[in-house]
Amino acid sequence: xPTAEDAELPLTAWTVLGVLxxxxxxxxxDIKSWADRSLRFFYWSPALSQVYRELRRLEExxxxxxxxxxxxxxxxxRLYRITDAGRAALTRWAGRTPDSPPVMKHGVMLRVWxxxxxxxxxxxxxxxxxxxxxxxMARDAAALEASAHxxxxxPYPELALRWSWRFYESEAELARQxxxxxxxxxxxxxxxxxxxxx
Amino acid sequence: xPTAEDAELPLTAWTVLGVLxxxxxxxxxDIKSWADRSLRFFYWSPALSQVYRELRRLEExxxxxxxxxxxxxxxxxRLYRITDAGRAALTRWAGRTPDSPPVMKHGVMLRVWxxxxxxxxxxxxxxxxxxxxxxxMARDAAALEASAHxxxxxPYPELALRWSWRFYESEAELARQxxxxxxxxxxxxxxxxxxxxx
DNA sequence: GGGAGCATGTAACGGGTTACATGATTGG
DNA sequence: CCAATCATGTAACCCGTTACATGCTCCC
Numbered sequence: 151x152p153t154a155e156d157a158e159l160p161l162t163a164w165t166v167l168g169v170l171x172x173x174x175x176x177x178x179x180d181i182k183s184w185a186d187r188s189l190r191f192f193y194w195s196p197a198l199s200q201v202y203r204e205l206r207r208l209e210e211x212x213x214x215x216x217x218x219x220x221x222x223x224x225x226x227x228r229l230y231r232i233t234d235a236g237r238a239a240l241t242r243w244a245g246r247t248p249d250s251p252p253v254m255k256h257g258v259m260l261r262v263w264x265x266x267x268x269x270x271x272x273x274x275x276x277x278x279x280x281x282x283x284x285x286x287m288a289r290d291a292a293a294l295e296a297s298a299h300x301x302x303x304x305p306y307p308e309l310a311l312r313w314s315w316r317f318y319e320s321e322a323e324l325a326r327q328x329x330x331x332x333x334x335x336x337x338x339x340x341x342x343x344x345x346x347x348x
Numbered sequence: 349x350p351t352a353e354d355a356e357l358p359l360t361a362w363t364v365l366g367v368l369x370x371x372x373x374x375x376x377x378d379i380k381s382w383a384d385r386s387l388r389f390f391y392w393s394p395a396l397s398q399v400y401r402e403l404r405r406l407e408e409x410x411x412x413x414x415x416x417x418x419x420x421x422x423x424x425x426r427l428y429r430i431t432d433a434g435r436a437a438l439t440r441w442a443g444r445t446p447d448s449p450p451v452m453k454h455g456v457m458l459r460v461w462x463x464x465x466x467x468x469x470x471x472x473x474x475x476x477x478x479x480x481x482x483x484x485m486a487r488d489a490a491a492l493e494a495s496a497h498x499x500x501x502x503p504y505p506e507l508a509l510r511w512s513w514r515f516y517e518s519e520a521e522l523a524r525q526x527x528x529x530x531x532x533x534x535x536x537x538x539x540x541x542x543x544x545x546x
Numbered sequence: 547g548g549g550a551g552c553a554t555g556t557a558a559c560g561g562g563t564t565a566c567a568t569g570a571t572t573g574g
Numbered sequence: 575c576c577a578a579t580c581a582t583g584t585a586a587c588c589c590g591t592t593a594c595a596t597g598c599t600c601c602c
Contacts, residue, residue: 160588171464178554194451196589203590228553248456255391257450260366260391266369266370266504323518375582376581377579425580551601558592558593561589563588565586567582569580573576
């Protein structure tokens with residue numbers, strides 16, 4: 151029997167359990183859809199196979215239970231729900247200040263950092279693409295927040311979405327500032343120092 | 349013989365090769381120190397054992413060469429340097445727009461999203477801790493940029509550091525906004541709508 | 547008829563971590 | 575004398591992904 155009482159679990163496990171903490175029963179597939187729809191803005195969405203694995207583990211730990219819901223003769227759908235022990239453990243986890251900081255792997259900044267290898271135009275292209283992407287994410291998050299708001303759904307997930315669109319807008323703004331830093335650098339480097347306009 | 353010509357490599361491999369793209373020779377230990385010092389602001393710093401593994405792979409691919417520098421009878425130090433092929437591959441990689449977006453695993457936002465489990469004070473504590481942390485990161489990045497600037501070191505890494513402190517300041521600002529969103533939510537929820545002060 | 551969505555699961559693999567093992571040098 | 579830093583590397587393990595396997599229903 152696996153150890154109960156405050157196991158050390160990867161963030162993904164808490165994420166899956168977190169989805170289950172909202173009222174109702176869900177299949178693994180449902181959970182993955184949820185994550186893809188709204189969680190992905192601030193948490194890397196795990197692969198479906200990983201979701202299934204975490205669900206099995208949560209059940210072993212007694213943090214969730216599942217029931218088999220036969221829909222046809224052949225098909226089975228396993229529906230999970232959180233247990234009291236699961237909710238208690240999740241609540242304790244959520245109340246703890248994160249032990250590890252947000253994980254970042256920023257491919258764009260890695261490229262900027264390697265700017266000495268690129269021509270200024272290539273670097274600018276990477277940055278403008280990134281701005282496009284960030285603005286698209288901001289729009290998606292804003293649209294989702296708006297629809298959540300209209301439906302008066304869960305208030306905290308809505309706050310998280312509001313944070314998300316602000317985050318991606320600010321990501322775009324930071325990239326714009328970087329772009330102008332790059333321009334300045336190139337200007338200072340190209341012709342003798344003294345030019346002040348773009 | 350491993351496949352040359354534009355291998356698909358994890359970001360970490362390009363990161364390690366990236367460190368080698370700056371003039372000079374370096375040991376695995378050196379590379380890890382570099383990453384911990386400055387790269388960590390925008391790229392999750394890999395474990396030392398992983399750095400060594402990537403170095404071996406880069407050498408197999410012909411992207412780096414190493415020489416053994418005996419310092420004493422017993423101790424050996426392996427110094428790596430980038431090859432022309434490695435520089436060419438890295439340059440091609442850097443010029444490509446990232447295929448995958450920045451990876452984010454934001455434990456704090458996960459907790460906000462689960463706000464229904466927490467009392468408002470616990471949630472606020474998580475957020476204020478996060479603000480502290482972000483401001484600390486901003487300070488560290490700014491200090492590093494200042495020292496890099498004084499020494500007139502590499503301009504692009506300096507730009508990356510400038511981006512970094514702006515990023516962490518903006519992370520703090522976003523958390524402050526969230527904090528006031530939480531206050532508003534609690535106010536609307538606690539006593540009948542109409543109260544406006546804290 | 548075919549593709550998209552619903553639904554679950556296994557197998558193989560790779561990425562990455564921690565713990566372990568070893569040992570020298572430098573500075574408080 | 576002890577801790578920190580320099581220095582390299584192995585082994586065990588876990589996290590997580592992709593590819594594979596299967597099959598239904600709904601809609602175009």
